[in-house]
Amino acid sequence: xxxxIEPKVRDSAIRWMVxxxxxxxxxxxxxxxxxxxxxxDAHDQAWxxxxxxxxxxQPGAELLRDATARKALESAGPDMQQRRQLLKRMVVLGLLxxxxxxxxxxxxxxxxxxxxxTGTGERxxxxxxxxxxxxxxxxxxxxxxxTPAVRGLRLVEGELSLISAPDARALQLTTADALLRTTDxxxxxxxxxxxxxxxxxxxxxxxxxxxxxxSVPLEAGWQTRVDNAGIETASRxxxxxxxxxxxxxxxxxxxxxxxxxxxxxxxxxxxLRCHEQVAGLRLTGSFSLxxxxxxxxxxxxxxxxxxxxxxxxxxxVMPA
Amino acid sequence: xxxxxxSSSVGQLYKQHHSWLQGWLHRRxxxxxxxxxxxHDTFLRVLHTPQKAIELRQPMAFLATIxxxxxxxxxxxxxxxxxxxxxxAARPEAVEPSPEERHLTIETLLELDSLLLGLSVAVRQIxxxxxxxxxxxxxxxxxxxxTLPQVQRAMTKAFSVCYxxxxx
Numbered sequence: 001x002x003x004x005i006e007p008k009v010r011d012s013a014i015r016w017m018v019x020x021x022x023x024x025x026x027x028x029x030x031x032x033x034x035x036x037x038x039x040x041d042a043h044d045q046a047w048x049x050x051x052x053x054x055x056x057x058q059p060g061a062e063l064l065r066d067a068t069a070r071k072a073l074e075s076a077g078p079d080m081q082q083r084r085q086l087l088k089r090m091v092v093l094g095l096l097x098x099x100x101x102x103x104x105x106x107x108x109x110x111x112x113x114x115x116x117x118t119g120t121g122e123r124x125x126x127x128x129x130x131x132x133x134x135x136x137x138x139x140x141x142x143x144x145x146x147t148p149a150v151r152g153l154r155l156v157e158g159e160l161s162l163i164s165a166p167d168a169r170a171l172q173l174t175t176a177d178a179l180l181r182t183t184d185x186x187x188x189x190x191x192x193x194x195x196x197x198x199x200x201x202x203x204x205x206x207x208x209x210x211x212x213x214x215s216v217p218l219e220a221g222w223q224t225r226v227d228n229a230g231i232e233t234a235s236r237x238x239x240x241x242x243x244x245x246x247x248x249x250x251x252x253x254x255x256x257x258x259x260x261x262x263x264x265x266x267x268x269x270x271x272l273r274c275h276e277q278v279a280g281l282r283l284t285g286s287f288s289l290x291x292x293x294x295x296x297x298x299x300x301x302x303x304x305x306x307x308x309x310x311x312x313x314x315x316x317v318m319p320a
Numbered sequence: 321x322x323x324x325x326x327s328s329s330v331g332q333l334y335k336q337h338h339s340w341l342q343g344w345l346h347r348r349x350x351x352x353x354x355x356x357x358x359x360h361d362t363f364l365r366v367l368h369t370p371q372k373a374i375e376l377r378q379p380m381a382f383l384a385t386i387x388x389x390x391x392x393x394x395x396x397x398x399x400x401x402x403x404x405x406x407x408x409a410a411r412p413e414a415v416e417p418s419p420e421e422r423h424l425t426i427e428t429l430l431e432l433d434s435l436l437l438g439l440s441v442a443v444r445q446i447x448x449x450x451x452x453x454x455x456x457x458x459x460x461x462x463x464x465x466x467t468l469p470q471v472q473r474a475m476t477k478a479f480s481v482c483y484x485x486x487x488x
Contacts, residue, residue: 018475023456053482055451060428072404073429077441213380
């Protein structure tokens, strides 16, 4: 594809497309859209691209006139969790015709392609098909692929806690850095750009680096990091601290302010930054992950800093 | 000449890692014929990869990444196939499509699915209602018992995902 389109322009084009498809666009809006499109070449180019995505324009789309093919495409979506929620809502509203959704709710599909996700600041627990308990911390995503041979999970981003249920199949969790295998264990995994941190609470987990294929067994009470360089030497884990997020708490012991701010920013939307003049101040305390504003207030009370709020989504910790 | 060097280095790769890769795939698939096929497909893919993109320093990780992509495609295909067969089974008509027709349908569906990859069933339904039935958002909202902003959000998501899979 020639020429990059700026994300902002792309998003505007998508917004206009969504608006145009609504079927309730006013004449004024139509004009505004024309003006936007004519305003410059980049707008028009972005528009051409978005317009090319209309489903009836795709090669083979005529096939979807066949109800069976259409049904297949519709029900092959990966996100069964969300679909179940939608279903529930529809049942409650009494709007669900029994025939419409039948047949699509296959348990194998459900098990093979379920996706679990939490938004920023959200923390949730699910019970998986095999009875294992999965917790996701803020802004995390897990894709499940359970097959008859293996219980596969992929941590795409974020942090999870997993209590595996006994099952004949091995449990195998992958991240971009690591491959973790166990039959029965309780463990925590945190994946970000720095790598994958694994903490075992119960049982044993076999940790393998996807880079160099080396692997080590990790016992309960130990943690290790897997990154570009391979697997670090395991160290003793502070288990209550490692599990604190499950209780919605961020414990800090003489923690650098910039580290604390970086950690808190995982739990709130927008930008939370810290001025470099105060970055090295240290703080001890227990902060609530569910109310980061309270954590900021506490910070301003205990240190010579003030909280500068440009908007709710743009917050900087400044020297007082 | 360049090509000859390329295929000989792939040959080298094959000799050293084929049995490991097949074993790895076997563990994931529990089916040796499938594992054999996929291992074969993986090396075919490598043969068609531009030489400079081939990571020879970490051959195992490189091969595993390609094989994993193929594995996911395969699972995607299975999901589509299964959804299609279920939709067929739920039909009142007794006319069965021929095997060729089925194959063509599934290929086309996979093609269309690649555009919608990652879209949930709920979002797909809303997108199809708008795109294929020409329903307005208020009509969709009423039929599914949703609010207007929910429909709008689903459509935005649908177009953003389609855009990303086509252009990004």
